[in-house]
Amino acid sequence: MLKKGDLILFQGDSITDCSRNKEQSEDLGLGYPRFVTGALAALRPSLCLRTLNRGIGGNRSLDLLNRWEEECVALQPAMLSILVGINDVWHRQKGSGCTNEELEANYRAILTRTRQALGDIPILMMEPYLMPETTSGICREDVDSILTIVRRLSREFGARLIPLDGILNAYCNEMPSTMISADGVHPTPHGHGIIAKHWLDAALPLI
Numbered sequence: 001m002l003k004k005g006d007l008i009l010f011q012g013d014s015i016t017d018c019s020r021n022k023e024q025s026e027d028l029g030l031g032y033p034r035f036v037t038g039a040l041a042a043l044r045p046s047l048c049l050r051t052l053n054r055g056i057g058g059n060r061s062l063d064l065l066n067r068w069e070e071e072c073v074a075l076q077p078a079m080l081s082i083l084v085g086i087n088d089v090w091h092r093q094k095g096s097g098c099t100n101e102e103l104e105a106n107y108r109a110i111l112t113r114t115r116q117a118l119g120d121i122p123i124l125m126m127e128p129y130l131m132p133e134t135t136s137g138i139c140r141e142d143v144d145s146i147l148t149i150v151r152r153l154s155r156e157f158g159a160r161l162i163p164l165d166g167i168l169n170a171y172c173n174e175m176p177s178t179m180i181s182a183d184g185v186h187p188t189p190h191g192h193g194i195i196a197k198h199w200l201d202a203a204l205p206l207i
Contacts, residue, residue, distance in 0.1 A: 002207045006078035007050045008040075011064060011071070012126075013087050015187060015195075016055025028053045031187065035196035036203075043200070044207055052077075060087045060098060061106035068110055073117045079206065080114060080121060081199065083164075085128035085150060086185055089142035104149045111157040122206040124199065125154045129165035131177040134184025162202050168194060 002008075010016050010033040018031030028034040033053040040049050054071045056063065061084050072080065084107070091097035098106070114123065127150050130136070130143045147165055154161040168180055171194060177184070180191040187195060 002047060002049065002078050004047050005050060006047070007052060007075065008036075008079040008081065008203075009072060009075055009077035010036075010051065010053045010055060010081045012055040012081075012083035013059040014055070014057035015086075015185070016053060016083055017057045018055070018192070020053050020055070022056075026052070029055070031192040032196040032199060035192055036199055039196065039200055040207075043204065047207070049207070055083075058087060059084065060091070061085060061103050061110070062098065065106045065110050068113055072114065076118070078121055079124070079203070080118070081124040081126065081203075082110070083126040083128070085146045086130075086138070086143070089128075089146060090136065090138050090185075092142065093137065100145050100149060103146055104153070107149065107153055111153060111159070115157060120158070122203070123157065123159035124162055124202055125150055125159045126162040126195075126199070127151075127164045127166075129168050129185075131168060131181045131184040132172055133177045134181075136184045138185070160202050160206065162198055164195065164198070167198050 016033060018029035020029030021027040028037055033051060037051045064084055088098050088103045127147055128143060130138055130140060151161060171180060179188060181187050
C-alpha cells in the first residue's frame with residue numbers, strides 16, 4: 001500500500017504524453033494521467049499522492065529503455081504505470097519499428113531494471129490497443145502479436161495487467177469507436193476517461 005506523499009509515475013508514448021508541457025516538470029498533459037490525478041485526490045485525499053507524467057509522443061520500447069535511468073529509476077516512484085508498444089509496430093512500415101523479439105527484449109530490460117532498482121513496487125502494465133475503425137494503417141495482427149508479449153511479461157514480473165485492447169473494443173458495443181479514438185489509437189476525451197476509470201479499478205486496491 002502507498003504512503004502519504006508517495007509518487008505515481010506514468011510512462012509511455014503519445015497516449016500518455018497527451019500534449020504535456022515538457023518545460024514544466026509537473027505538467028500532466030490533457031489525458032488519463034490528469035484524470036487519474038484528480039480522481040485520486042477525491043478518493044484518497046489523506047494520502048496527498050504525487051503524480052508525474054513522463055510519456056513522450058512517438059516513443060517506442062527502445063526509447064523508454066534509453067531514458068529509463070533518468071526518467072524512472074532516478075525519480076524513485078512508489079507505483080509505476082507503463083503503456084508502450086504501439087509505435088514499435090506502427091513504424092515497421094517506415095523501417096523504424098522493431099520486431100516482436102526486440103520489443104520483448106526492450107520491455108524485459110525495462111522491467112528487470114525496475115525490479116532491481118525499485119524492488120517490489122506496484123507496476124501497472126497497460127496493453128497497447130487498436131480500435132476497429134482505424135485510419136492508422138496498423139495491422140490488427142501486429143497488435144495481437146505484441147499483446148501476447150505484454151501479457152506474458154506482466155505475469156513474469158508480477159505486474160497488474162490492464163487489458164485495454166479488450167476493454168476499449170468492448171465499449172464499441174455501446175458507442176461508436178470514433179467517440180473513443182478518432183484514428184483508432186489516440187484517445188478522445190471519452191477514451192481517456194475510459195482508460196482512467198479502468199486504471200483506477202486496477203490501482204485502487206494497491207493504494
